[in-house]
Amino acid sequence: MLEVMDLKKKFKQTLAVDGVNLYLEQGEIVGLLGPNGAGKSTTISMISSLIAPTSGDVRYFNESIVKKPQKLREHLGVVPQEIALYENLTGRENLQFFGKIYKIDKNQLAQKIEEVLDIIGLKEKQNALVKTFSGGMKRRLNIGVALLHEPTLIFMDEPTVGIDPQSRNYILETVKRLNKEKNITILYTSHYMEEVEYLCDRIYIMDQGHIIAAGSKDEIKHILSAEQTILIEAEDIKRDWIKLLENHPSVNKLTAQDKRLTLLVPKEMDFFQTVIETANETNTVLKSVQIQTPTLEDVFLHLTGRALRD
Amino acid sequence: MRGILYAQLKLLVRNPATFLLMTGICILFAIFLGNTGSNTGYVPVYSEMGEEKTEQVIEYLQETDTQSFEQNEKAEVVRAVREGDAIAGLYLYDDHYELLVATKAPTFPILEQNVQKAFGRYLQEERLLESDKINAHEVINQLEEPMFIVETKTFFGEDSFVYDPQLQVIFGFAVFFVIYTIAFNVLQITVAREQGIWDRFILSPVKKWEMYLGILSYAFVLGYIQVVIVFSVFKYGFGVDFHGGFGEALVVLIPYVLSIVSLSVFIVGVSKNIQTFQGLISLLAVSLAMIGGSYWPIEIVSNKILLALSKIDPITYIMEGLKSVTVYGQSLTEVMYPVSILLLMSVIMIGLGINIMERRE
Numbered sequence: 237m238l239e240v241m242d243l244k245k246k247f248k249q250t251l252a253v254d255g256v257n258l259y260l261e262q263g264e265i266v267g268l269l270g271p272n273g274a275g276k277s278t279t280i281s282m283i284s285s286l287i288a289p290t291s292g293d294v295r296y297f298n299e300s301i302v303k304k305p306q307k308l309r310e311h312l313g314v315v316p317q318e319i320a321l322y323e324n325l326t327g328r329e330n331l332q333f334f335g336k337i338y339k340i341d342k343n344q345l346a347q348k349i350e351e352v353l354d355i356i357g358l359k360e361k362q363n364a365l366v367k368t369f370s371g372g373m374k375r376r377l378n379i380g381v382a383l384l385h386e387p388t389l390i391f392m393d394e395p396t397v398g399i400d401p402q403s404r405n406y407i408l409e410t411v412k413r414l415n416k417e418k419n420i421t422i423l424y425t426s427h428y429m430e431e432v433e434y435l436c437d438r439i440y441i442m443d444q445g446h447i448i449a450a451g452s453k454d455e456i457k458h459i460l461s462a463e464q465t466i467l468i469e470a471e472d473i474k475r476d477w478i479k480l481l482e483n484h485p486s487v488n489k490l491t492a493q494d495k496r497l498t499l500l501v502p503k504e505m506d507f508f509q510t511v512i513e514t515a516n517e518t519n520t521v522l523k524s525v526q527i528q529t530p531t532l533e534d535v536f537l538h539l540t541g542r543a544l545r546d
Numbered sequence: 547m548r549g550i551l552y553a554q555l556k557l558l559v560r561n562p563a564t565f566l567l568m569t570g571i572c573i574l575f576a577i578f579l580g581n582t583g584s585n586t587g588y589v590p591v592y593s594e595m596g597e598e599k600t601e602q603v604i605e606y607l608q609e610t611d612t613q614s615f616e617q618n619e620k621a622e623v624v625r626a627v628r629e630g631d632a633i634a635g636l637y638l639y640d641d642h643y644e645l646l647v648a649t650k651a652p653t654f655p656i657l658e659q660n661v662q663k664a665f666g667r668y669l670q671e672e673r674l675l676e677s678d679k680i681n682a683h684e685v686i687n688q689l690e691e692p693m694f695i696v697e698t699k700t701f702f703g704e705d706s707f708v709y710d711p712q713l714q715v716i717f718g719f720a721v722f723f724v725i726y727t728i729a730f731n732v733l734q735i736t737v738a739r740e741q742g743i744w745d746r747f748i749l750s751p752v753k754k755w756e757m758y759l760g761i762l763s764y765a766f767v768l769g770y771i772q773v774v775i776v777f778s779v780f781k782y783g784f785g786v787d788f789h790g791g792f793g794e795a796l797v798v799l800i801p802y803v804l805s806i807v808s809l810s811v812f813i814v815g816v817s818k819n820i821q822t823f824q825g826l827i828s829l830l831a832v833s834l835a836m837i838g839g840s841y842w843p844i845e846i847v848s849n850k851i852l853l854a855l856s857k858i859d860p861i862t863y864i865m866e867g868l869k870s871v872t873v874y875g876q877s878l879t880e881v882m883y884p885v886s887i888l889l890l891m892s893v894i895m896i897g898l899g900i901n902i903m904e905r906r907e
Contacts, residue, residue: 286745309749320742322553324560333556336549337750365560381746 237262237421238283238308238389243292245278252278254445255292260389260423265415267436268425269532271540275445276425277317280393283423284314313387317394319374320381323367327358327377330366331384338385348384355410356380372403379410389421390414396431404431411435429533439532443540456535463488465534466507468497469523470515477518484510489537495523500530500538549752550760554734558768565727569772572723573779576716587711589657590618590626593638599668603638606664613657633657641669653711655846710873712786717868718840720776721861724769725806725831729823731765732810735903736820758900762807770803794871794878801888802864808892809860811899838862863887 238260245253253275260266270276281287283294285305294301296308321330331352335345353359356376366374375395382390392411396404408431414420426432432439439456441449449456470477473492481499482490486507489500501507508525515522530538558565591607593600600617607615615636618626623635627648634657635646643665645658674685735758738744747757774796780786788795813830817823835841837852838861847853856862863884870876870884 281745284749286748310751312749314745314749316742316745318742320746322557322743324557325553329553329556333549333553334746334750336552337747337752339751 237297239295239298240279240283241293241295243279243282243294244290245275245282245287246290252445253282253289256442256445256447258440258447258450260421262388262421263415263419264437265411265422265424265435267432267439268423268442269427269429269432269439269536270425270442271427274427274442276442277393279442280314280391280423280425284312284391285309286314308389310385311388313382313385313390315379315382315390315392315395317397319378321366321374321377324365326363326365327369327373327380328353328362330377331362331380334381335384340385345384348386352380352383355383355414357406357410370400370403372399372406375399375403375407376410379407383414387420389423391423391425393425394427395424396426396428408434429531429536433532441532441536441539443536448539449535453532456532457530459530459535459538463500463530463534463538464503464507465528465530466497466499466501466511467524467526467528468499468511469525470495470497471521471523473497474518474520477514477520480514480518481511484514486510491537498534498537500534547752547756547760547763550747550757551764554731554761554764564730565768565772568723568727569775572719572772572776575719575723576776576780577784579715579719587613588626588632589613589615589634589636590623590632591615591636591638592618592620592623595638595640599640600638603664603668606667607636607660609664613660636661638665653846710787710789710869712780713788713869713872714843716776716780716786717865718835720773721802721864721868722831722835722840723776724773724803725809725827725834727772728765728769728803728806729810729813729827729831731768732762732807732814733820733823734761734765735811736814736817736823740820762811762896765810766803766807769806770799773799773803789872789875791872791875794881795868797878798864798867798871798881798885801885801892802860802867805860805888805892805895808895808899812895812902813899815899815902834859834861839865860888860891 240256240258243253243256244251256275256279258266258268268276268279278287282289285294285301285308289302294308299307301308322333325333328349331349332345335348340348350359353362356379358373358376358380361369361373366377369377375397379392379395395411396407399407411422411424412435415422422435424432424435433453436453438452439450440447441456449459451458473495478490478492478497481487481497486501486505487499488502489498491498499507511525512522514520589607591600591604593603595603604615604617607613613633620637623632623637623646626632627635627646630648633647633653637644637646643661645661647654675683735744738747738761744757748754777788777792777795781788781792809830810827813823813826817826837855838844838859839847839856840861844853844856844862844865847856867881867884867888870881871878
């Protein structure tokens with residue numbers, strides 16, 4: 237359906253996107269995962285024809301959209317990261333306005349607005365000014381606007397940033413429902429690992445303008461199939477202890493946060509003994525030690541050496 | 547485009563305060579500075595001439611129609627000038643006159659000119675009457691009804707010009723305040739860009755020219771309505787005399803409002819963000835008003851640099867156009883020069899502004 241080939245974008249001296257390749261099949265939810273500044277939004281802007289790439293191509297049903305974006309735009313809905321709404325208009329007025337912008341027939345528009353309000357769960361609040369909405373309600377309306385012209389493809393750029401867990405769950409459920417019931421293809425960017433893990437069939441992991449891993453959830457986790465994650469909680473994480481573990485030849489990655497340590501070590505190795513011995517050596521009081529199968533977060537850590545939200 | 551107009555109108559209805567405030571402030575300024583009978587027009591006269599002669603000179607002075615002259619005691623003249631109730635005091639003697647001034651107001655040169663003209667006429671007639679070689683009364687009558695009249699009208703010279711303080715203030719403040727109304731509506735382009743709404747427009751079937759036209763035509767209409775309201779309030783509410791050129795004044799306004807829309811587009815184009823735009827437009831509006839003759843008649847400016855700068859200032863041309871069709875009673879075809887310059891400015895600035903914006907995008 238959509239194919240992105242060797243896409244690059246240079247802003248003055250900064251190469252924000254460097255040779256991105258990805259594809260979307262009809263009816264799937266694809267995640268584009270990466271930390272802030274990874275180049276996700278720039279990639280989305282290029283794929284949605286908002287900015288021209290420095291080089292590379294984007295093909296929609298085998299036709300380049302770089303010079304002729306109309307065909308894609310007709311079927312595309314974009315949910316931007318910003319709240320792209322008029323705060324001094326009501327929810328319904330915003331939908332009416334963007335409906336007019338999309339040149340939806342007047343009679344059809346009223347019906348479409350009702351449908352969208354149902355989907356985003358804002359029927360009761362439709363006549364309230366947007367500026368009185370909570371963050372979650374604004375995000376839902378932001379999605380609603382992108383649904384008005386019945387797109388078959390939706391790009392969602394971090395649609396859950398800065399909202400409460402309840403609204404976040406609502407949005408995730410809505411995204412899933414749109415995909416299942418209306419067969420809408422969705423490209424979903426986020427730096428929340430659990431969202432992508434929950435929603436997406438396939439995932440692209442992006443960092444510093446590059447795609448550093450791609451595949452289904454299992455395929456990506458398989459990158460760490462030879463490793464295991466050890467989570468350690470201690471009363472106090474001492475510098476000496478971290479140094480000892482870091483210098484251990486079996487430790488591939490180590491991150492310390494508050495009173496927790498995360499280690500990536502070879503799967504076949506029994507690392508328990510080492511943890512206990514080094515803790516004793518440095519007088520560290522352990523609270524718990526857990527071994528778990530790798531998560532996407534671990535994969536990201538493994539690939540970049542950084543946690544996703546750093 | 548209709549969709550964009552729909553949203554702009556809804557937003558205005560929901561929050562009309564800025565528009566009403568700008569219109570209200572403009573009217574208030576014009577009332578207080580142009581219509582309160584303050585010292586801009588009152589000139590007390592003390593005379594040591596005979597009563598008949600004094601009345602004759604005052605009659606000639608009153609014909610100038612820009613100041614009101616009233617005979618008074620010498621002490622009262624001094625008091626009025628000292629306390630700022632009068633622009634100046636006039637002492638009349640048989641063969642000369644004196645002007646008593648506390649501080650020179652911008653309109654003082656006009657007063658000086660008027661007094662010189664009236665007193666010169668009086669002296670000329672006196673000399674004729676004193677002469678026994680010719681028929682003095684016949685000559686005086688001929689002078690009052692000359693075969694042809696030579697009139698000099700100019701905005702940039704130092705020759706005489708007709709000054710209507712009320713219209714000067716009304717025109718000046720209306721064309722000044724409308725800059726803000728228009729600019730802050732054109733700014734909606736930047737606001738839409740920063741909020742991501744512009745991206746939604748780009749992805750929609752709306753054409754780019756429709757997007758610009760929607761926002762710019764709204765800014766134009768709103769700015770135009772504001773000036774029409776201000777002019778109408780003074781004409782129909784306060785009975786200000788537009789010298790029969792009210793309709794023409796409203797027509798002349800069209801290219802000016804257009805040029806301010808274009809200027810705003812240009813400023814939006816060169817401004818990196820909303821804050822830069824706000825700073826630039828405030829600075830520019832005041833400078834344009836000062837240079838172009840919003841606050842005082844450009845005719846009294848003699849500084850060559852300011853006069854040179856005024857040639858690239860749309861306010862210079864709209865003030866010229868408005869005064870031409872009102873106080874000078876000219877027709878629309880006679881103001882084609884300032885109108886053409888305003889249209890040219892509109893084309894150049896809108897072209898540059900949109901080009902810069904598109905490049906930045």
